[in-house]
Amino acid sequence: MEELGAEWVGHGASAIQPPMFVDYLTEHRIGLESNLTSNLQTRVMDRYPSHPLEKFLERGILATINTDDPSISAINLSY
Numbered sequence: 358m359e360e361l362g363a364e365w366v367g368h369g370a371s372a373i374q375p376p377m378f379v380d381y382l383t384e385h386r387i388g389l390e391s392n393l394t395s396n397l398q399t400r401v402m403d404r405y406p407s408h409p410l411e412k413f414l415e416r417g418i419l420a421t422i423n424t425d426d427p428s429i430s431a432i433n434l435s436y
Contacts, residue, residue, distance in 0.1 A: 358378075358382075358385075359381070363387055364387060365387065365388040365424075366386070366387060366388070366390065367390040367392075368390065368392060368395070368425075369382075369389040369390060370381075370391065370396050370401050370402065370410075371398070371401070372409075372411055372413075373412060379413070379416055382418045383417050383418055386419060388421065389418050389419065389420045389421075390423050391408065391410045391419075392406060392423050392425040393410065395425035397406060398430060409420070411418060412429055416436065422434070
């Protein structure tokens with residue numbers, strides 16, 4: 358992340374491990390995109406409660422809830 362100058366990470370559910378990634382995201386205020394439905398469909402997690410989004414937020418990471426591909430995931434976010 359440092360070498361590439363990342364300011365934002367998409368599909369970053371796996372950034373919960375190793376802990377140094379979480380520390381780096383927090384210290385450098387790097388945002389993290391969370392696509393829960395897509396992560397479930399691609400088996401990054403086996404159910405919504407196992408997604409690390411809550412842990413990211415507890416650690417102070419800038420995280421958002423996003424849709425990935427509404428036509429494939431059959432989900433959208435209304436405002």
